[in-house]
Amino acid sequence: MDSEILVNILWLAFASAALALLIVSLKKNEKIKYLESAVDSLKKTLEEMDEQAKLIVRTDIALNKTQEELDKKLTGLYALQRLSRAISTTLEEKHIFRKIEISQLEDLGFEKACAFLWNEDAKEFIPYLHIGYMEDEIEYIRADLAEKREFYLDLISREKTISSISLQKEMGRLGMSKVFRANSFVISPVVPKEGDKGFIFVGAGVDMPLTEGDEEFIILLANQVSQALDNARLFEHTWMAQQSLERKVEERTQELSLALEEVRSISKRKTDFISAVSHELRTPLTSVKGYAAILIEEKLGALPPAVKERLEKINRHSDELVRMVNDLLDISRIEAGKTTMKLVPQDIRELTASVADLINIQCKNKDVELITEIPESLPQVMADRSQIERVFINLLGNAVKFTPPQGKITITASEEQGRVKIDITDSGIGMPPEALERIFEEFYRVDNEINQHVKGTGLGLSLVKHIIEAHQGRIWVTSIQGKGSTFSFTLPKIN
Amino acid sequence: MSIKAGLGISTDKDSIKAVKEAVLQARQNLNDTAPPNVAIVFSSMEFAHLTMVKTISSMLGPIDVLGCSTAAVICNAGIFRHAIAVMLLSITGDTYYTSGNITDIKYKTAMKAGEEFGEKLLAGFKSARRDLGIVFSDGLIDKSSNLIYGIQERLGSSFPLVGALAMDNLRYSKTFVYYNNAVENDAACGLIMGGNVNFGLGIKHGWKPLGKPRYITRASGNIAYEIDDIPAATVYEDYLDCDLKELRVELRRIGTFYPIGIYLQGEEEYLLRNITDIGEDGSLILQGNIPENSQIRLMIGTKETCFAAAEQAVNEAKADLTANSVFFPKINFALVFDSISRYMLLGRDAEKELDAIKKAVGPEVPVIGLYTYGEQGPLKSIDYHGKVYLHNQTISVLLVGE
Numbered sequence: 001m002d003s004e005i006l007v008n009i010l011w012l013a014f015a016s017a018a019l020a021l022l023i024v025s026l027k028k029n030e031k032i033k034y035l036e037s038a039v040d041s042l043k044k045t046l047e048e049m050d051e052q053a054k055l056i057v058r059t060d061i062a063l064n065k066t067q068e069e070l071d072k073k074l075t076g077l078y079a080l081q082r083l084s085r086a087i088s089t090t091l092e093e094k095h096i097f098r099k100i101e102i103s104q105l106e107d108l109g110f111e112k113a114c115a116f117l118w119n120e121d122a123k124e125f126i127p128y129l130h131i132g133y134m135e136d137e138i139e140y141i142r143a144d145l146a147e148k149r150e151f152y153l154d155l156i157s158r159e160k161t162i163s164s165i166s167l168q169k170e171m172g173r174l175g176m177s178k179v180f181r182a183n184s185f186v187i188s189p190v191v192p193k194e195g196d197k198g199f200i201f202v203g204a205g206v207d208m209p210l211t212e213g214d215e216e217f218i219i220l221l222a223n224q225v226s227q228a229l230d231n232a233r234l235f236e237h238t239w240m241a242q243q244s245l246e247r248k249v250e251e252r253t254q255e256l257s258l259a260l261e262e263v264r265s266i267s268k269r270k271t272d273f274i275s276a277v278s279h280e281l282r283t284p285l286t287s288v289k290g291y292a293a294i295l296i297e298e299k300l301g302a303l304p305p306a307v308k309e310r311l312e313k314i315n316r317h318s319d320e321l322v323r324m325v326n327d328l329l330d331i332s333r334i335e336a337g338k339t340t341m342k343l344v345p346q347d348i349r350e351l352t353a354s355v356a357d358l359i360n361i362q363c364k365n366k367d368v369e370l371i372t373e374i375p376e377s378l379p380q381v382m383a384d385r386s387q388i389e390r391v392f393i394n395l396l397g398n399a400v401k402f403t404p405p406q407g408k409i410t411i412t413a414s415e416e417q418g419r420v421k422i423d424i425t426d427s428g429i430g431m432p433p434e435a436l437e438r439i440f441e442e443f444y445r446v447d448n449e450i451n452q453h454v455k456g457t458g459l460g461l462s463l464v465k466h467i468i469e470a471h472q473g474r475i476w477v478t479s480i481q482g483k484g485s486t487f488s489f490t491l492p493k494i495n
Numbered sequence: 496m497s498i499k500a501g502l503g504i505s506t507d508k509d510s511i512k513a514v515k516e517a518v519l520q521a522r523q524n525l526n527d528t529a530p531p532n533v534a535i536v537f538s539s540m541e542f543a544h545l546t547m548v549k550t551i552s553s554m555l556g557p558i559d560v561l562g563c564s565t566a567a568v569i570c571n572a573g574i575f576r577h578a579i580a581v582m583l584l585s586i587t588g589d590t591y592y593t594s595g596n597i598t599d600i601k602y603k604t605a606m607k608a609g610e611e612f613g614e615k616l617l618a619g620f621k622s623a624r625r626d627l628g629i630v631f632s633d634g635l636i637d638k639s640s641n642l643i644y645g646i647q648e649r650l651g652s653s654f655p656l657v658g659a660l661a662m663d664n665l666r667y668s669k670t671f672v673y674y675n676n677a678v679e680n681d682a683a684c685g686l687i688m689g690g691n692v693n694f695g696l697g698i699k700h701g702w703k704p705l706g707k708p709r710y711i712t713r714a715s716g717n718i719a720y721e722i723d724d725i726p727a728a729t730v731y732e733d734y735l736d737c738d739l740k741e742l743r744v745e746l747r748r749i750g751t752f753y754p755i756g757i758y759l760q761g762e763e764e765y766l767l768r769n770i771t772d773i774g775e776d777g778s779l780i781l782q783g784n785i786p787e788n789s790q791i792r793l794m795i796g797t798k799e800t801c802f803a804a805a806e807q808a809v810n811e812a813k814a815d816l817t818a819n820s821v822f823f824p825k826i827n828f829a830l831v832f833d834s835i836s837r838y839m840l841l842g843r844d845a846e847k848e849l850d851a852i853k854k855a856v857g858p859e860v861p862v863i864g865l866y867t868y869g870e871q872g873p874l875k876s877i878d879y880h881g882k883v884y885l886h887n888q889t890i891s892v893l894l895v896g897e
Contacts, residue, residue: 047707049707050707053707054733054734056795057706057734057793057795060795061735064748064752068842071843075842102577103576103577
C-alpha cells in the first residue's frame with residue numbers, strides 16, 4: 001500500500017516537475033525567440049547603417065571631388081593673379097618669362113612648362129622658358145619644333161590653343177605627349193602685336209584630369225604674357241629713343257662746349273692782342289703828341305703857317321688815336337675782367353642832369369632838343385659813376401650825331417622787374433634791321449651817309465655794352481629807319 | 496638641460512645658396528657659443544641633395560647630418576613646397592646622443608636591416624640611459640613595419656621611437672635619406688638620445704570609423720587577401736559602387752580619404768593603413784602590416800576632424816612633457832611629422848594645422864617638420880606597452896624641452 005502511495009507521489013512529483021520544466025522551457029524558448037528577433041533586428045540595423053555608410057562614402061567622394069576642383073580653381077586663380085601682377089610690372093622682355101615659377105605652375109595644376117618665340121631672322125624657335133625640363137630635353141623639343149615648324153607657326157598665326165583634351169589621338173596628341181614628356185598639356189599662342197610671336201606649353205607628366213577651366217587659365221596666362229611683351233617692347237623702344245635723344249643732346253652739347261671754348265680762346269687771344277698792341281701804340285703816340293705839341297707851341301722856333309697847320313692835324317689825329325687806343329684798352333680790360341666796377345648807390349636823375357649839361361652845348365649847336373623825364377620816385381641803382389657817365393655820353397653823343405636839326409632826344413627811366421630801365425630815344429635817321437644785331441660789335445659802323453662823313457672808331461657802343469654787362473645789366477636797341485632809334489639799358493636797383 | 500636648437504629656412508632656387516642661407520640663419524638663431532653637433536635637414540625634391548649635405552658639412556665641420564626629402568617643408572614661417580629647412584642642435588652636458596644609418600634595406604630585408612640599424616645605434620650608447628629615438632627612412636621600401644620590428648628587436652619593444660618615411664613629390668618613384676655626407680635611397684638614418692632628455696609626444700589622425708565592423712580573414716604581412724571571407728577589394732567596390740578597374744584609377748584618393756582602420760583594444764583611435772595597390776586577385780596591398788583576424792572598419796576623415804586631431808596631438812605632447820615636471824618646462828624645439836594624406840585632404844587649409852601647433856607651443860619655439868608617406872610612433876595604451884607601430888594619416892608632434 002505504502003509502496004503504491006509512494007509510486008503515486010513520485011508520479012505526481014514527476015508530472016509536476018515535467019510541467020514546471022515545460023513551463024520554463026516554453027519561457028526560455030520565448031526569450032530565445034525574443035533575443036533572436038533582437039539580434040536579427042540589430043543585424044538589420046547594422047546592415048542598414050552599413051548601407052547608409054556606403055551612401056555617406058559615395059556622397060563624401062563626390063563632395064571631396066567638388067571641393068578639390070574648387071580648391072584647384074581658387075589656387076589657380078590666386079596663382080594667375082600673382083603671375084599677372086609680376087608679369088605686368090616687368091618691363092624687360094627676357095625677364096617676363098622668368099617670372100613664371102614652379103610653385104605658381106603647380107598651383108595652376110601643372111608641373112612643367114616651356115615657351116618658344118619664333119625668330120624671323122634666324123628662322124627658328126628660340127626657347128625663353130623651361131621649367132621641369134633638362135637642357136637636353138629642351139634641345140630635343142627644339143629640334144622637333146624645327147621639323148614641324150609649319151604646324152606650330154600655323155597655330156600661332158591662327159591664335160589657336162590646343163590641349164590634350166581638345167586634340168585627338170590621330171591629330172598627334174600622342175606624338176606631342178612624347179616630345180614634351182607630358183600626358184596632359186595645353187599649348188597656347190603668345191601673340192604680341194609687334195615683334196616675335198610664339199607659344200607657351202604647360203603640362204603634367206602624370207595623368208591629371210585636365211578641364212576646360214585649366215585651358216582657360218593658360219589662355220589667360222598667354223594673353224598676359226603677350227600684353228607684357230608688347231609693353232616691354234614699347235618701353236624698350238621708347239627707352240632706346242630717349243637714350244638716342246640723350247646721346248644726341250650730349251654730343252651736341254659737347255660740340256657746342258668745344259665751339260664755345262674755341263670762341264672764348266679766340267676772343268681771349270684777340271683781347272690779349274688788342275691789349276698788347278694798344279699798350280705798344282700808346283707809348284710812341286704819347287711821344288708823337290708831345291713832340292707835336294712842343295713844335296706847335298713854337299718852343300723850338302717859329303714855324304711857317306703851312307707846317308703849323310700840318311702839325312695841328314698831327315696833334316688832332318694823335319688825339320683821336322689815343323682815344324681809340326684807350327677805348328680798346330678799356331674794352332680788353334673789361335673783357336679780361338681786369339676792370340673792377342666800383343659799385344655804389346647812384347641817383348640816375350642826378351647823374352643824367354650832370355651828363356645833360358655836358359651834352360646840351362652840342363645839342364644847342366645842332367638845334368636838337370634834349371628832354372629828360374626821370375620820375376622822382378625812381379630808385380637808386382648800383383653803378384660805377386664814371387663808367388655809367390661814359391655810357392650816357394656815348395649814347396647821347398651818338399643820338400646828337402644822328403639826329404638832324406629840330407629833332408629831339410628824350411631820356412626816360414622806369415623801374416621794371418627789380419631793375420631800372422633807361423631809354424634814350426632820338427628822332428634821328430634810324431638804322432636798317434640788319435644793323436640792329438651787329439651794332440654792338442667792335443669796329444662795326446652802320447653804313448649810312450652820316451658815318452661816311454663823320455669819323456668814328458666803331459668802338460663806342462661795344463665799350464658801352466661791355467660796361468653795362470659788367471654791371472650785370474642788359475643793353476639793346478630798337479629802331480625804325482628814318483624815324484629814330486631807342487637805346488635801352490638796365491641797371492640793378494638797390495634793394 | 497643641454498639641447499639647444501636654431502632653425503633656418505630658404506626658398507632660393509640655387510641649391511648651394513639655399514642651403515647656405517638656411518644654415519647661416521639656423522646658426523644665428525641657435526645663438527649659442529657651443530658649436531652645433533647635429534643638423535636635421537628636410538628638403539623638397541628639386542634641390543641637388545648631395546651638394547646640399549656636402550655644403551652643410553663644409554660649412555659646419557664635423558657634424559651629424561640627418562634628414563630626408565619631402566614634398567613640403569614645415570617650419571614656423573609656414574609650409575613650403577620648394578625649400579630647404581635646417582635645424583641645428585647643440586647637444587651637450589648631461590645629454591648624450593649617437594647617430595647611425597643603414598643602407599641596402601631591400602637586399603638585407605627590412606627586418607634584418609632594422610636589427611642591424613638598432614645595433615649600430617646601440618653601439619655608442621651602451622652605458623647611458625637611452626630615452627628617445629628619431630628615425631628617417633626611405634618612404635618607398637616594402638614592409639616598412641618590419642624595419643621598425645627589427646629596430647625594436649635591439650632597442651626594446653617599448654623604447655620610444657618616432658620616425659618619418661621620406662617623400663618625393665608624390666611621384667612614388669624615389670625618396671632620399673641624408674646621413675652625414677651621403678644621400679641614399681633604400682636606406683634609413685636616425686639618432687637616439689639619452690641622459691637628461693625631457694620630451695613629449697602626441698600622435699593623432701582624426702579619421703572616424705564608418706559602416707559595420709569587419710574582420711581580416713586572410714592576410715600576410717602588409718597584404719590583406721580577404722575581408723569577411725571575400726576578396727578584400729570587394730569591400731571597397733561595394734562601398735564605392737565601382738569595379739576593380741575604376742577603383743585602381745581612384746586608388747590614390749580612396750587610399751587617402753578612406754583607409755582601413757585596425758581596431759586596437761584600449762587605444763583612442765584606430766590604427767590606419769593606407770592602400771598602396773590592388774592585387775590582381777582583389778587583395779589590398781597596404782603600407783604597413785595588418786594581422787589576420789584583426790577587426791577593421793572603413794575610415795573617413797574630414798577637415799574638421801583633422802584640425803581637431805592636430806590640436807589633440809600637440810596638447811597630448813605638451814601633457815606628456817609636463818608629466819614629469821612640477822612647472823611647465825621650456826620647450827626647446829618641436830618636430831612635426833605630418834602625413835601627406837592630411838595635406839591632400841586639407842588643401843588650401845593645410846597651414847591651419849601648423850597654426851594650431853604654433854599657438855600651443857608659443858611663437859618662440861622653433862618648429863621644423865615635413866610631410867611624410869608614413870609616420871612611426873608608439874601606441875599609448877597599457878595593452879601595447881608603448882610598442883612602436885607604423886601609422887598612416889597621422890600628425891606626430893614631438894616636443895623636446897627642459
